[in-house]
Amino acid sequence: MQETIGDTTYNWTDVTTEFADLCRNLPVGEVLRDEDFTLFEAMTALELMDPKMDGGMSIKNHFHEQKHGNRTLTLPQLIEKKLVKTSSLTPTELIHLFDQLLSTFHMWLDGHSLALTLYTCVYVHDIPIIEDYPLRTICYTFVKLIDYIRERILLKAGLFEEEDFSGTLTYNFPFYRDTIKDQTCLSDLKKCEDELNKRLRSLKHESELNQSEINATQQLIHRIRFLRLFFGVTLRFNEANEKTNEQTYLNSEEILKNLKQIDELLLLIRPSHVVEDETTTSPDNAEMIIPISSLADIARSFDPYYNYRQLPPAFNRFIRQLILPSCVYTFLGSICQQLRRMLEVNDKRTLKQAFEFFLEYSTNEKPSLFIRSLLLLSYLPSVQGCLLSSRKIFGQISFAEQVKYEMRLFIVPPLLTLKYIAIDQETINYGENFFQRACVPFSNLFYSLCNNRARTREKLSNLLDEFSVLQDESEKLDQWLHKYFLQHILQANLSTLNAQTLLLIEKTSYFFQFILHWTLLIMEYYLLMGFDLSLYSKRELYDVYFYFAQIILFTHINVYKTSTNLLNTTIPMLIQTNQKHQQISKNQTSNIFVQQFSSLVQQHSNDDPLMDSANDSNPGQKKNKRKNLNGLLSTNTDHHEQEVALIHGHFAMSTAMHRCLKALELERRLRFSSTDANYFLRDEIRYRHRFLPFANLCAPPYMPHADFLHIQNLSDNRYTPKELYQDAINNFSQAKTYFESYLNRLTASKQQTLNRTFTTNFTSLADVESYIRIAKTNCVVLKLLLSGHKPEMKIDFDFTLHAHYPTLKL
Amino acid sequence: MTDSNEDKLISNETDAQSERTRQKIHQWLNKPMRVSIVDGRVLIGVLLCTDRDQNLILGNCNEYIGSPSEQEEFRALGLALIPGQHIQSIYIDEGSSSTTPHSSNPSHTSITTTKDHIVDDDKSDD
Numbered sequence: 001m002q003e004t005i006g007d008t009t010y011n012w013t014d015v016t017t018e019f020a021d022l023c024r025n026l027p028v029g030e031v032l033r034d035e036d037f038t039l040f041e042a043m044t045a046l047e048l049m050d051p052k053m054d055g056g057m058s059i060k061n062h063f064h065e066q067k068h069g070n071r072t073l074t075l076p077q078l079i080e081k082k083l084v085k086t087s088s089l090t091p092t093e094l095i096h097l098f099d100q101l102l103s104t105f106h107m108w109l110d111g112h113s114l115a116l117t118l119y120t121c122v123y124v125h126d127i128p129i130i131e132d133y134p135l136r137t138i139c140y141t142f143v144k145l146i147d148y149i150r151e152r153i154l155l156k157a158g159l160f161e162e163e164d165f166s167g168t169l170t171y172n173f174p175f176y177r178d179t180i181k182d183q184t185c186l187s188d189l190k191k192c193e194d195e196l197n198k199r200l201r202s203l204k205h206e207s208e209l210n211q212s213e214i215n216a217t218q219q220l221i222h223r224i225r226f227l228r229l230f231f232g233v234t235l236r237f238n239e240a241n242e243k244t245n246e247q248t249y250l251n252s253e254e255i256l257k258n259l260k261q262i263d264e265l266l267l268l269i270r271p272s273h274v275v276e277d278e279t280t281t282s283p284d285n286a287e288m289i290i291p292i293s294s295l296a297d298i299a300r301s302f303d304p305y306y307n308y309r310q311l312p313p314a315f316n317r318f319i320r321q322l323i324l325p326s327c328v329y330t331f332l333g334s335i336c337q338q339l340r341r342m343l344e345v346n347d348k349r350t351l352k353q354a355f356e357f358f359l360e361y362s363t364n365e366k367p368s369l370f371i372r373s374l375l376l377l378s379y380l381p382s383v384q385g386c387l388l389s390s391r392k393i394f395g396q397i398s399f400a401e402q403v404k405y406e407m408r409l410f411i412v413p414p415l416l417t418l419k420y421i422a423i424d425q426e427t428i429n430y431g432e433n434f435f436q437r438a439c440v441p442f443s444n445l446f447y448s449l450c451n452n453r454a455r456t457r458e459k460l461s462n463l464l465d466e467f468s469v470l471q472d473e474s475e476k477l478d479q480w481l482h483k484y485f486l487q488h489i490l491q492a493n494l495s496t497l498n499a500q501t502l503l504l505i506e507k508t509s510y511f512f513q514f515i516l517h518w519t520l521l522i523m524e525y526y527l528l529m530g531f532d533l534s535l536y537s538k539r540e541l542y543d544v545y546f547y548f549a550q551i552i553l554f555t556h557i558n559v560y561k562t563s564t565n566l567l568n569t570t571i572p573m574l575i576q577t578n579q580k581h582q583q584i585s586k587n588q589t590s591n592i593f594v595q596q597f598s599s600l601v602q603q604h605s606n607d608d609p610l611m612d613s614a615n616d617s618n619p620g621q622k623k624n625k626r627k628n629l630n631g632l633l634s635t636n637t638d639h640h641e642q643e644v645a646l647i648h649g650h651f652a653m654s655t656a657m658h659r660c661l662k663a664l665e666l667e668r669r670l671r672f673s674s675t676d677a678n679y680f681l682r683d684e685i686r687y688r689h690r691f692l693p694f695a696n697l698c699a700p701p702y703m704p705h706a707d708f709l710h711i712q713n714l715s716d717n718r719y720t721p722k723e724l725y726q727d728a729i730n731n732f733s734q735a736k737t738y739f740e741s742y743l744n745r746l747t748a749s750k751q752q753t754l755n756r757t758f759t760t761n762f763t764s765l766a767d768v769e770s771y772i773r774i775a776k777t778n779c780v781v782l783k784l785l786l787s788g789h790k791p792e793m794k795i796d797f798d799f800t801l802h803a804h805y806p807t808l809k810l
Numbered sequence: 811m812t813d814s815n816e817d818k819l820i821s822n823e824t825d826a827q828s829e830r831t832r833q834k835i836h837q838w839l840n841k842p843m844r845v846s847i848v849d850g851r852v853l854i855g856v857l858l859c860t861d862r863d864q865n866l867i868l869g870n871c872n873e874y875i876g877s878p879s880e881q882e883e884f885r886a887l888g889l890a891l892i893p894g895q896h897i898q899s900i901y902i903d904e905g906s907s908s909t910t911p912h913s914s915n916p917s918h919t920s921i922t923t924t925k926d927h928i929v930d931d932d933k934s935d936d
């Protein structure tokens with residue numbers, strides 16, 4: 001048959017049956033293709049009749065209508081044909097529209113495109129011609145709200161994946177940027193609210209009370225007020241001063257106040273529920289029933305196919321149903337809660353605290369893209385034309401300054417603690433250079449932590465490369481400073497110095513230790529995230545635990561030892577030196593680095609290890625009781641005590657794990673057998689893949705598989721299962737002890753109730769409690785195994801108590 | 811997907827039949843094809859690939875609802891895969907010289923069959 005489509009005329013031959021017969025003769029699995037067409041290309045094809053990939057499936061009706069000439073009508077056309085009304089809308093109609101628009105907003109936040117959410121409302125396409133003042137205001141506000149979130153928050157944070165959010169695709173929709181400003185919307189909403197309040201008062205004074213109208217008006221007032229507050233709160237985030245284009249810092253008190261008001265409103269709002277049957281009532285009056293008959297005039301206000309033509313072909317064609325208003329309001333309530341929690345970041349004054357907060361927040365709240373973006377932008381507000389690393393923390397503190405302060409807290413290097421030394425220009429340059437460069441990976445760290453968890457892990461592995469470069473830099477800087485200080489100290493008349501302390505200072509590579517500490521934190525978190533995301537198969541557990549314990553944690557314990565030792569030994573001397581020179585230098589701090597973060601030091605003088613207040617005349621004798629950074633009472637010798645306890649706990653747990661895994665393997669109690677037949681199942685390949693991100697670091701040095709096997713022999717293989725079991729039992733008990741003492745210390749100090757998510761490094765209280773249970777259970781199971789219980793029985797691993805360490809199951 | 815060993819087990823006759831099949835279908839590769847599927851849509855594109863189950867891959871594929879000649883609007887899909895089970899009818903325009911960017915020398919292209927080796931990347935250990 002002949003057919004002309006467009007410019008081409010086809011002469012079709014029916015080959016249906018012939019084709020089917022021919023195809024049947026092909027062998028199973030064979031694919032017939034042209035030379036130039038590869039299977040790789042074939043993969044990119046859209047599969048039809050698949051609900052997810054084929055958008056055309058559902059629009060048959062739509063096309064039917066289109067065929068019969070019912071083209072999609074624009075708003076002016078609809079008004080002309082009197083199919084939709086734009087003036088004197090009743091409160092009920094407005095409530096319905098409001099709730100529907102709110103529902104589209106929710107769906108947009110979830111990731112659906114604008115074309116299928118907000119802009120399916122016909123009113124939004126041409127707001128200026130709407131006569132009804134409340135409706136016009138509401139529409140403008142929703143458009144502005146979405147525009148602000150899109151531009152200033154989601155796009156600026158840049159945390160989304162392509163498939164989760166289409167940030168740049170705006171389909172040429174009107175955003176009314178020049179017509180109306182954000183602040184105007186807020187004042188318009190206030191005006192609406194006032195007018196409606198007046199109307200409400202007059203309604204209440206009428207002789208015959210129209211209760212339904214009163215209720216409707218009241219509900220409408222609540223909604224408009226809610227929108228005003230919500231929009232107001234949103235506008236405060238990442239706010240840019242229009243004149244200077246500088247970041248205004250976050251006024252979290254105002255925001256919290258507004259959030260409280262929003263919460264109260266949400267309790268008052270009754271979500272609408274459209275019903276066909278006029279007689280249905282809501283069970284506990286929680287919802288506002290709207291019979292569909294009262295919405296007749298605005299029946300065509302939402303058209304899912306409105307933007308059909310503009311959608312890219314592979315796109316979802318339309319969303320079947322908007323989310324119910326009751327669900328939307330619950331969602332908004334939870335957003336407010338998350339926001340409130342998120343604002344706690346403003347108290348985090350050191351990098352370590354902020355790091356812990358970010359970890360804790362992402363683990364416990366599981367925030368959406370919107371909240372994650374807000375978190376990043378609250379901590380590091382964006383500045384026009386500036387890189388991430390040059391942003392200021394909270395818009396106030398320069399990142400380099402914060403890094404310096406962090407280093408001072410951790411390891412008290414003389415460069416950052418001796419107030420009255422004069423530093424030559426070259427050293428200053430070297431030092432500044434280093435800190436500026438350090439800003440890049442550190443700020444990237446916080447950026448990485450705000451992504452979704454899988455992406456975070458991926459980004460962390462890239463981050464390790466940056467840190468390895470920083471490690472090299474730090475080594476060089478240490479060498480330089482070593483020479484510099486030797487000179488300086490020899491020259492200066494520092495006869496009060498203890499020779500031993502001096503030696504210690506000489507020997508220590510301060511910068512290297514500091515960078516190593518953070519590198520190790522990232523490595524540890526990276527490996528543990530692998531557990532959280534269930535990435536490791538059973539055959540890899542041994543390798544992971546071994547690497548974790550013997551290489552990473554082992555190194556970290558040494559780093560903490562060094563740091564604690566330094567803090568204990570050198571602080572008295574540093575304070576003494578400062579005091580000695582204070583008079584001579586007439587209190588003028590000549591050390592430029594110390595000058596820079598002096599405001600930070602003053603703000604947190606309680607937390608500063610060098611608390612050099614005037615009354616601290618003899619620090620050696622007095623054990624000053626001061627609160628450490630977590631508000632817990634501690635003495636001068638208790639630096640890093642919590643972290644050290646936890647690290648030892650983890651070390652013991654992991655060691656126990658890999659010992660008992662080895663024992664189980666030797667006793668053939670494990671469920672799998674390793675074969676070399678499949679490339680990807682080979683131990684060496686898997687080992688390389690798992691620890692590839694660690695390959696470039698200079699410390700801890702990467703252990704290649706061959707060395708790993710060798711060390712395994714020395715460490716585990718030469719023992720009998722019984723010995724390994726015993727050692728595992730010992731280690732589990734040790735771990736239990738460490739964790740329990742950690743808990744005891746926390747709860748014993750006179751502290752307000754610690755919430756369960758209190759985190760030190762990457763371990764929260766809830767984690768520790770689970771670890772203790774796991775250690776106990778495993779001890780019991782291992783004792784059974786030690787006694788030779790059920791020798792044929794294979795062991796299973798149960799990660800339900802905690803993802804990081806399994807309980808052994810017989 | 812087959813194991814390459816199975817090849818040797820196929821008898822000679824079936825082999826010859828398959829060969830004839832391949833040649834015949836190969837003539838139809840890169841030709842415009844009109845496929846209607848069970849829900850009434852019509853897809854017009856260039857046949858690029860097929861297999862035993864009649865799964866088709868069409869290039870430069872356009873989707874029409876109802877009759878293509880009456881449609882002003884169509885959806886351009888690009889590369890589309892049509893599962894064989896949903897096909898109602900297939901039409902081919904044998905006479906057309908290939909308007910596609912693919913080469914129009916069918917006699918010289920060798921028939922290559924693809925048996926893809928699947929790497930058994932199993933993560934489970936049982």
